[in-house]
Amino acid sequence: MSDAAVQDILTIRGVTKRFSVGDGELEALAPVDLSIPTGEFVCMIGASGCGKSTLLRIVAGFEEPTTGNVAMYGKAITGPGSDRGMVFQDYALFPWMTVRENISFGPRQRQLPREEIAKTADEFVRMVGLERFADRYPNQLSGGMKQRVAIARVLANDASILLMDEPFGALDALTREQLQNELLQIWKRTGVTTIFVTHSVEEAVLLADRVLVMSAGPGRIESDFRIDLPRPRDVSSPEFNALRRDIARRLTSHLTLARA
Amino acid sequence: MSEHATTLPKAGLSDGTQRSLPGTATADRRKRQRRETLRAFVLGAGFPILLILIWDRAVAITGTRLIPSPYQVAVMMYDFTFGGIYDDAFSGTILTHIFKSMQRVYGGFVLAALIGIPLGMMIGRIKLLRQLLDPTISLLRPIPVTAWLPLSMIFFGLGPNAAIFLVFLGAFYPILLNTIFGVRSIDPRLFEAASMLGCSGTGMFRQIVLPASLPAIFSGLRIAHGFAWILIVVGEMTGVPTGLGSVVMDGRTLSRTDLVITGMIVIGACGFITDRIIVTISNRLLNWSPQHRE
Numbered sequence: 001m002s003d004a005a006v007q008d009i010l011t012i013r014g015v016t017k018r019f020s021v022g023d024g025e026l027e028a029l030a031p032v033d034l035s036i037p038t039g040e041f042v043c044m045i046g047a048s049g050c051g052k053s054t055l056l057r058i059v060a061g062f063e064e065p066t067t068g069n070v071a072m073y074g075k076a077i078t079g080p081g082s083d084r085g086m087v088f089q090d091y092a093l094f095p096w097m098t099v100r101e102n103i104s105f106g107p108r109q110r111q112l113p114r115e116e117i118a119k120t121a122d123e124f125v126r127m128v129g130l131e132r133f134a135d136r137y138p139n140q141l142s143g144g145m146k147q148r149v150a151i152a153r154v155l156a157n158d159a160s161i162l163l164m165d166e167p168f169g170a171l172d173a174l175t176r177e178q179l180q181n182e183l184l185q186i187w188k189r190t191g192v193t194t195i196f197v198t199h200s201v202e203e204a205v206l207l208a209d210r211v212l213v214m215s216a217g218p219g220r221i222e223s224d225f226r227i228d229l230p231r232p233r234d235v236s237s238p239e240f241n242a243l244r245r246d247i248a249r250r251l252t253s254h255l256t257l258a259r260a
Numbered sequence: 261m262s263e264h265a266t267t268l269p270k271a272g273l274s275d276g277t278q279r280s281l282p283g284t285a286t287a288d289r290r291k292r293q294r295r296e297t298l299r300a301f302v303l304g305a306g307f308p309i310l311l312i313l314i315w316d317r318a319v320a321i322t323g324t325r326l327i328p329s330p331y332q333v334a335v336m337m338y339d340f341t342f343g344g345i346y347d348d349a350f351s352g353t354i355l356t357h358i359f360k361s362m363q364r365v366y367g368g369f370v371l372a373a374l375i376g377i378p379l380g381m382m383i384g385r386i387k388l389l390r391q392l393l394d395p396t397i398s399l400l401r402p403i404p405v406t407a408w409l410p411l412s413m414i415f416f417g418l419g420p421n422a423a424i425f426l427v428f429l430g431a432f433y434p435i436l437l438n439t440i441f442g443v444r445s446i447d448p449r450l451f452e453a454a455s456m457l458g459c460s461g462t463g464m465f466r467q468i469v470l471p472a473s474l475p476a477i478f479s480g481l482r483i484a485h486g487f488a489w490i491l492i493v494v495g496e497m498t499g500v501p502t503g504l505g506s507v508v509m510d511g512r513t514l515s516r517t518d519l520v521i522t523g524m525i526v527i528g529a530c531g532f533i534t535d536r537i538i539v540t541i542s543n544r545l546l547n548w549s550p551q552h553r554e
Contacts, residue, residue, distance in 0.1 A: 062452050082458040092449035096471040096548045105467075109458035137548040157457050 007073070009038040009161060009193050010059065015068035016218075017054050027218035028054045031068065034212070034221060038160075041187055041194045043204035044212045045251065051219020052197045056163050059195065060086045072161070082106060085154025089166045091146040093138040099149050100125060100134040106157025124156040127186065144175035151183065155190060162187075162194045169199065180206060184231065201248045205240060206233055213250045223250050328518040336518040337525065350507065350519060357523075358530060360503040361492050364420055368427025368495075369488040376432050376484075377477060380439025381469050397436070405430045405487075406494055413498055423495030423503070430491040431484035438483070442476025443469055475549055478542040485538055489531035504530070 017029040029051040036042055044052040057063045059070055061080040070077045072084070085106075093102050104121035112120075125134045128148035138146055147167055154162055168176040184207060187194055198204050204211045211225040225247060229239055312330050319329045328336075339345040343352030383389050405426055416422040446469065454468045496505025504527050511519030 060452075060456060062456075080452065080455040082456065084456065086452065086456055088449055088453070090449065092447065092453040094450060094453070094468070094471075096474070096546075105454075105459070106457040109463065139548065139550060153453075153457070 007038055008035045009073060010034075010036040010195075011071050011074075012055075012059070013068055013071075015055070015058060015065040015070060017051065017058065017063065018066045029058075029065075030218040030220040032219075032221060036193060036195070039191045039193055041196065041207060041209045042212060043196045043198055043208035043210070044214055045198055045201060045204045045247070046214030046219070046222075047216055047251070049219075050214040050216040052214050053165055054219065055214075056086070056165055056195060056197050059161070060084055060163050062086075082109070082157050083159060084161045084163060085157055085159035086163045086165065087147070087150045087154060087167045089169050091138070091143075091150050093146055093149055093153070095138050098135050098137055099130055099141070102138070102149050103152045103156050105153060120156050124152040127155070128152045128182070142175070143171050144179055147171065147179060148182070151186065155186070155192065160193060162192045164194065164196045166197055166199060168203070176203075181232075183207070188231075201244050201251065202235065205229075205244050205247065206235060211247055213247060326517065328521065332518050333521045333525070336522045340519075340522050340526075350510075353502075354526065357502055357504050357507055358526065360420075360500075361496070361505065361527075362530070364423045364495060364503065365427055365488045365492050367424040368429075368491075369431045369485060371424070372428050372431035372435050372484060372488075373481060376435035376480075377439050380436045380477075381443055381465060381473065383436075384440045384443025384473070385465070385469060397433075401433050401437075405491055409494065409498065418499040420500055422498040423492065423500060423505075426495040426498075427488045427491045430487040434483040434487060435477070435480045438476045438480025439473060442473030442480075445476070446472045475546055478538070478546065482535065482538055482542075485535060486531065489527060489534075492527065 012032055012034040014031045014033060015029060016027070016031050019026045019028055032051075032055060044055065046052050054063060058065050059077070061077050061084065077084075094105065097105065100121050103124050104117050107117045107120050121134075125131055128151060130145060130148060130152075133141060133145060138149070141149070150167070151162075168179055171179065180203065183194075186192075196204075196207060205227055208227055211227060212221050213223045213225070214220065215222040225243065227243060229237075229243070233240055316330045319327055335345060339347075339351050341352065341354045345351070383393055408426060408429055409422075412422045412425045416425055450468055450472060451464070454464060459467060492503065493505035493508055496503040497509055500506050504523050508520050508523035508527075511517065511523060
């Protein structure tokens with residue numbers, strides 16, 4: 001890697017995961033090794049069942065690896081923690097809390113002074129442009145707005161790694177495009193390390209510094225693409241499409257293997 | 261509401277249709293709402309009136325002396341409330357009886373809620389506790405509360421405590437089981453989201469488990485509250501001198517069916533009013549969840 005000065009925020013060493021399914025066992029992840037430098041935007045892409053969500057959940061601390069270890073700045077991850085925040089595809093907002101209460105949930109757990117909590121809440125409500133909806137409940141919001149709240153909820157908690165599990169998968173194309181742009185702006189502004197799981201090659205090439213293509217049976221990282229295109233990226237440029245084609249080709253070759 | 265408009269808050273298009281209706285439309289909607297409320301009231305009140313008419317005709321046509329006419333019951337109700345007609349032991353005593361019964365109903369009900377909700381939350385969350393208690397609960401639950409009557413009289417003697425105990429037993433299971441169900445059906449993602457945001461231990465119970473299972477807890481409370489009023493008659497069969505249940509039992513002993521029916525109506529009205537109070541509280545607490553509103 002050219003930028004040796006950047007410290008790795010996350011190191012994954014020999015992580016495997018096996019689930020027991022009925023009488024047998026399912027090998028979800030073959031040994032995975034991966035280092036992610038601070039501030040990088042990484043997309044993981046792969047067919048269903050390639051273990052990308054499992055890997056993300058292990059990093060989040062929701063699942064324990066069967067073998068291997070995950071460390072953040074050299075310190076082993078043993079469970080969920082406020083240094084890593086997950087944005088789920090189905091939002092997982094607290095339905096009985098307003099937008100503002102959802103966003104200030106993390107700061108409230110740390111028992112900060114009331115004014116500081118209010119200030120943080122205001123700041124992140126503004127960051128995702130929901131000032132007018134701050135006192136609404138999640139079920140009064142559209143999908144795109146809910147996902148904005150989920151992102152703000154993680155960032156307001158000062159997470160240094162943003163984990164996103166197909167966050168825009170349930171949104172319509174227009175909203176998705178808008179949220180992709182907003183996410184990039186937020187990422188640029190905050191410098192938060194982001195690991196983003198997606199099904200869409202275009203989304204991966206549009207967003208990421210680095211695209212990890214995963215393959216199934218058992219899940220492993222098949223190839224590691226650097227995307228050096230300047231942002232904002234032009235989805236119709238020849239360079240963009242060349243990368244998209246390359247990645248899609250790797251992906252489909254695994255897909256046919258996985259089907260077999 | 262258009263999906264696209266709501267996802268573009270900065271464009272200022274979203275929810276405009278909801279908030280800034282022109283005056284005529286608002287007045288129109290209010291009128292429609294009023295008509296709807298009136299309709300609900302007329303239909304809801306009309307049916308009992310019809311029943312009373314049928315009751316009146318049936319008594320007149322059959323000429324029975326065992327069942328009083330609605331008019332006789334109304335007179336009894338007046339005397340029970342204000343006195344001045346029969347001037348017997350029951351005249352003008354309604355408030356005493358209501359007060360006594362309420363003490364027992366709410367004593368048992370509140371006790372059941374205070375034990376049932378926390379216990380249900382713990383059984384729902386802690387596997388060990390579930391394995392320990394679930395078989396016992398399933399075993400005790402089918403036993404009719406009335407079957408506990410002899411034992412409760414041995415435990416608590418003749419008096420109000422036995423009544424409170426019976427009401428407690430009747431209210432406890434619906435509260436407990438609904439709470440367990442509510443906790444068990446919380447989306448596990450919410451626990452993950454809370455724990456990644458730094459929430460754990462008792463904070464999890466207070467901030468996630470309780471509010472997330474509140475809709476189920478409230479349906480449990482409503483069912484339990486109904487049982488509590490049902491059981492008051494049974495509870496007050498244990499030899500207490502006052503209370504609506506004892507009025508009904510006394511009426512039976514004295515063959516005063518008008519008194520029995522009066523007591524029944526008062527019990528029904530009390531249950532109805534307090535049920536409305538619970539629904540109002542639940543609507544307020546659950547205003548985040550439109551599917552639980554009534």
